[in-house]
Structure formats: C-alpha cells, structure tokens
Amino acid sequence: MPSPVHVIVVGAGNRGQTYAQFATLHPHRMQVVGVADPRAFARQKLQEQHHIPEENIYEDWRCIVEREKFADAAFICTPDRLHKDPAVALAKRGYHILLEKPMAVTAEDCTEIVEACIQSAVMLTVCHVLRYDPNIHKIKELIDSGAIGDVIHIQHLEPVGFYHFAHSFVRGNWRNEDESSFALLAKSCHDLDLIHHWAGGRRCLKVSSFGSLSHFTKENKPPRATARCLDCPVEGACPYSACKIYLDRVRQGCVGWPVSVVCSSSVPDIESVTEALRTGPYGRCVYQCDNDVCTNQVVNMEFEGGLTAAFSMVAFTEEMCKRKTTIYGSKGELHSDRHGVRVFDFLTQRATEHIGGSVVPGSFGMGSHGEADYHLLDTFISAVASGDPSLIRSGPEETLLSHRLVFEAERARRENRVVFCSQDDRTSRTK
Numbered sequence: 001m002p003s004p005v006h007v008i009v010v011g012a013g014n015r016g017q018t019y020a021q022f023a024t025l026h027p028h029r030m031q032v033v034g035v036a037d038p039r040a041f042a043r044q045k046l047q048e049q050h051h052i053p054e055e056n057i058y059e060d061w062r063c064i065v066e067r068e069k070f071a072d073a074a075f076i077c078t079p080d081r082l083h084k085d086p087a088v089a090l091a092k093r094g095y096h097i098l099l100e101k102p103m104a105v106t107a108e109d110c111t112e113i114v115e116a117c118i119q120s121a122v123m124l125t126v127c128h129v130l131r132y133d134p135n136i137h138k139i140k141e142l143i144d145s146g147a148i149g150d151v152i153h154i155q156h157l158e159p160v161g162f163y164h165f166a167h168s169f170v171r172g173n174w175r176n177e178d179e180s181s182f183a184l185l186a187k188s189c190h191d192l193d194l195i196h197h198w199a200g201g202r203r204c205l206k207v208s209s210f211g212s213l214s215h216f217t218k219e220n221k222p223p224r225a226t227a228r229c230l231d232c233p234v235e236g237a238c239p240y241s242a243c244k245i246y247l248d249r250v251r252q253g254c255v256g257w258p259v260s261v262v263c264s265s266s267v268p269d270i271e272s273v274t275e276a277l278r279t280g281p282y283g284r285c286v287y288q289c290d291n292d293v294c295t296n297q298v299v300n301m302e303f304e305g306g307l308t309a310a311f312s313m314v315a316f317t318e319e320m321c322k323r324k325t326t327i328y329g330s331k332g333e334l335h336s337d338r339h340g341v342r343v344f345d346f347l348t349q350r351a352t353e354h355i356g357g358s359v360v361p362g363s364f365g366m367g368s369h370g371e372a373d374y375h376l377l378d379t380f381i382s383a384v385a386s387g388d389p390s391l392i393r394s395g396p397e398e399t400l401l402s403h404r405l406v407f408e409a410e411r412a413r414r415e416n417r418v419v420f421c422s423q424d425d426r427t428s429r430t431k
Contacts, residue, residue, distance in 0.1 A: 005384045006070075008034035008095070010061045010086050011077035012042040013264070014257060015100050015127075019075050022377040023050060025361055030381050033071050036061040041265040061086045069094050073123075073384050076100060079173060080181045084109040087124075088116040096123040096384050098377075102189045103399060105181040107407045114396040123389045124396040125380045128193045130323075131393040132375035136194065138341050138356030139325065139334065143198060147343050148329025154198055154309040155327075158191050161320030165295065166240045167258045169315070170216045171282050175291035183293040184209075184413075185406050188313045191323065192299065192409065193394065193402040195309045198327065202304040204405055206420045209413035211297025215316070221287035228283050230274070240286040242277050299409045 004027065009016045012035050023030040034056035035046045043057055058064060064074075073096040076086050084104040091097050097117060103110045103126050117124040130136050143151060160169075168174050174186045184192075196204070226232040229242040238244075247270070249259050255268045262282045266272045277283030295315040302308050327334040333344045341354040360374040383391040405421075412419040 002385060004029050004031045005072045005381050006031050006033045007073045007075055007098075008032075008036070008056075008064060008071045008090075009046060009075045009077065010036045010064075010090070011075075011079075011082075011100075012037040012039070012046045013077060014261060016042075016075060016077035017046065017049075018373060019077065019098065019377055020046060020050060022374070022381065026381075029385065030377075034058070034064065036064055039265065061090070065089045065093055072096060073098060073380075080186060081105055081179070084113055087113045091116040091120045091122050091124070094120060094122060096380075098125050098380050099127065101127045101129075102181060102185045102406070103403050105185065107404055110400055110403045114400045117396055123380075123383055123392065124399075125376070125383070125392050126394055126396075126399045127376060128190055128394045128399065128402075129372040129376045130190045130194055131197065131372075132379060133338075133372040134356035134358045134375070135336055135338055135341055136323075136325075136356075136372075137393075138354050139327070139336055140197060142334060142341065142343060142354065143200065143327070143329075147332060147345075148327060148334050149331030150305075151198065151200070151307055151327060151329050153307070153328040154195055155325070156191055156195055156309070156311045157324045158188055158311075158313045159317030159319045159322060159324070160187065160313065160315045162239060162316055162318070163245050164258075164320045165315035166216070166286050167245060167261070167282070169293050169295075170240075170286045170289050170291045171242075171284055172261070175289060175293060177292055182410050183295075184211075184297055184299070184313065184410050185403075186293070188297075188311070189403060189406045191311055191313070192406050193399070194325075195301065195311060196398075196402040196405055197394075199303045199307055199309070202307055204408075204421050205302050205304060206418050207299060207301045207405065207409050207412050208418045209297060209299045209409045211294040211313075211413055213292060214295045216286050216289070216291055216295060218287055221285065225285055225287065227285055227288050228278070229285065230277055230283060232285065238286075242283045246273055246277060246282065294413075297413065299412075301405075301409075 009020050009032055020032045023032045032050035035043055035052055036058040037043045038059050047057055074090045075098045077100045080102060087097055087099050103113055174180045180186055222234050225234050229235045235241040235243055246259050246262055250270055250273050259268045262276045263272045297313045299311040322338045325336045332346050335342045342351055344351045360371050379391050383389055408419045
C-alpha cells in the first residue's frame with residue numbers, strides 16, 4: 001500500500017478543519033502533519049484531532065518555509081487577502097498547493113501564484129468545489145456528449161440565502177472590500193468559473209455587469225433599533241436578528257456553521273455565543289455595520305461563436321446556495337436545480353432525468369456543497385499520490401482565465417461600461 005499523502009494546513013478555520021477531516025476518514029491516504037494559524041484555539045483543536053507533533057505547530061506559515069520540506073502538500077485556507085504570499089512561497093519550496101477560493105484578490109497576484117506553481121512543477125488546485133459536485137459534473141458530461149447540440153445560451157442563478165448573506169457579507173469576514181474582496185469574487189467566482197467551463201474553451205469576448213448594495217444600510221434601520229440585537233426592542237420583528245440566526249440554533253443543538261464561526265476561540269454553547277454576540281461582530285445590527293459589498297449583481301457575457309450567458313447573484317432568497325441553471329442548446333434544453341439534471345430533446349419531445357449522485361460520508365463538508373468538498377479532496381489527494389495532475393478538474397491555467405473574467409466583470413460594473421476582453425485575456429479595453 002502506498003504511503004499516505006502528508007499535508008500541512010495553513011489557516012485552521014472552518015475550511016481548514018473541513019478539508020483536514022478527509023484524513024480522519026481515510027488515514028491510509030492522507031495525514032495532517034503540520035498546522036499554521038495565529039489563533040491558539042484553532043491550532044490546538046487541529047493538533048488534537050490529528051495528533052500533530054509539537055514541532056510542526058506554528059503561529060506563522062513563514063516558519064514552515066524556513067524549514068526543510070516535511071510534507072507533500074499544503075492546504076492554504078487563510079483569509080482571501082492572505083492567499084498569495086503563502087501560496088507562492090510554499091510552491092517554491094516544492095509543496096503541492098490546495099488553495100481556497102478565490103485564488104487571490106488581484107489579477108496580478110493570481111498570475112504570480114500560477115507562475116510560481118508552474119515554474120516549481122507543483123500541482124495547484126483552487127477550491128472551485130462546484131466543479132466536483134456530481135450533478136454539475138453531469139451537466140458538463142451531457143454538454144460534451146451533444147445531448148443539447150450547440151450551446152446557445154446559459155442562465156445561471158446563485159441564491160445566496162438571506163441569513164447566509166447577513167452572516168458572511170454584512171456582519172462577517174467578507175462584508176468589506178478593503179478587508180476582503182468584492183462580492184462577485186468572494187462568493188461567485190465559483191459560478192463564473194462554471195459558466196467559463198460550460199462554454200467549452202470558447203473565449204469570452206465582452207462582459208457587462210450591474211449591481212449594488214441594497215437594504216443593509218443605515219437608512220433602512222428600523223425606528224427604535226439599537227446597535228446590537230441582544231438589547232434591541234424590535235429584534236423579534238427582524239428576520240436578520242442575531243438571536244434568531246445563532247442563539248436559536250444553539251438551543252436546538254445545532255453548533256456547526258454558522259454558529260461555529262461566531263465562537264472562533266471557544267466551544268460554542270449558550271454562554272459563549274451570548275458573550276460573542278454581546279461583544280463581537282456577529283451581534284451587530286445588520287443596518288449598522290461597515291459592510292459595502294453588493295447584495296445583488298448580474299453579469300452578462302458574450303463568448304466566441306455567439307454563445308451568450310447571464311449570471312445573477314442575489315442575497316434575499318429562501319434557499320441557500322442551491323444554484324439553478326438552464327442551458328439552451330440547438331437540439332435541446334437542460335435544466336438543473338441541484339436535485340438532478342433534466343434534458344428536453346427537441347427531436348423526440350421527451351424529457352430525461354439524470355442524477356449525478358455518489359456515496360460520500362454524510363458528515364463531511366460544510367453547508368450545501370459537502371458532497372463536492374469530499375470529491376475535491378478525494379481528487380486532489382489522488383492526484384498528489386499518483387503524480388497525475390490530469391485528475392484535477394480546475395487546473396491553474398483555466399482557473400486563472402475564469403478569475404480574470406471575474407475581475408473584468410467587476411470592472412464593467414464599477415465603470416458602468418462594456419468591457420471587451422483582449423485576445424490573450426491578460427488585459428482588456430472598455431467602451
């Protein structure tokens with residue numbers, strides 16, 4: 001039996017812990033042998049779960065770079081603005097890289113990461129986990145098989161979820177562009193990557209985009225509302241109340257995401273969550289935060305060959321991250337709502353249902369894409385173990401192209417212009 005792949009986790013928050021869980025399920029295939037995180041609680045938690053030696057526990061990932069290489073791969077799950085430096089440095093030290101999305105917060109930094117990995121001959125997997133979702137993978141298989149003929153138009157919707165958006169993009173880590181990145185990159189680079197993937201190698205020629213911050217502003221703060229939910233006389237009438245989103249879940253015994261994020265330095269219970277809401281960012285009124293990212297955005301794209309695509313992201317939805325896709329082809333229409341894929345054939349005028357299901361441990365992953373999380377890890381570990389980068393569904397060059405599309409779409413929104421993509425996708429011009 002081959003030796004397990006040894007990995008170092010850089011950033012031991014929710015994502016780092018989730019990906020490390022693969023080692024618990026498959027210890028013969030993967031072992032976590034090191035961790036770097038400035039938070040003592042996060043380091044200790046991962047150390048205890050995976051029996052990591054004391055000499056491999058670090059507050060700063062730079063200490064790992066200074067050592068001789070002692071693992072095969074590094075999982076980089078740091079905040080968005082802290083992706084580039086560890087990715088480049090660890091790639092140059094010979095570590096294969098599993099990098100949380102987005103790759104980085106500027107096109108230049110994304111390019112530097114890709115160049116470092118290519119020059120160092122290491123594998124790079126950016127965590128576009130939806131590429132590994134069985135139903136979404138089935139969409140690509142059906143397109144490639146000619147099931148709907150030539151792809152003419154793609155419509156894709158990401159319903160973020162009303163409380164998810166309030167948690168992550170109003171109160172949480174991705175609320176402010178200066179501290180993280182713009183919403184289209186932080187939340188929806190998944191989705192533009194899928195559209196780019198389904199376009200089948202056709203280059204995007206031009207893009208436009210519109211969107212703004214709606215509702216979560218000081219102007220919409222209800223009369224008598226206070227700065228914090230715990231002492232707010234009107235929180236009972238507010239769907240975004242922190243008491244409802246967090247404390248009610250704890251009372252029901254649900255202490256995973258998003259509750260687990262609220263108490264990053266302790267075990268979540270009624271006392272610790274209450275104290276966190278009293279003093280921390282997640283207890284703030286959603287109408288009195290320093291958030292500035294878009295709550296809703298549309299992106300329109302035209303690809304080579306006349307293919308058009310329309311993407312919508314909206315915060316105010318019942319469903320959370322359950323994407324809906326319709327692809328119109330010359331011979332049929334494809335629809336997917338994450339429960340399966342339906343293809344209507346124009347010739348036979350019959351519909352066929354396709355299920356891209358698979359069996360994975362039910363407890364693995366986070367939220368709505370745990371199954372995809374599992375397949376992502378399974379593929380990356382298999383690629384490293386076998387030395388076969390072709391197993392990776394989102395390689396460095398293609399991922400860089402889809403990230404550039406995100407940056408160009410945001411440029412179009414900010415400048416209120418149509419952006420014409422350049423021939424090599426490195427630069428663009430506007431009209």
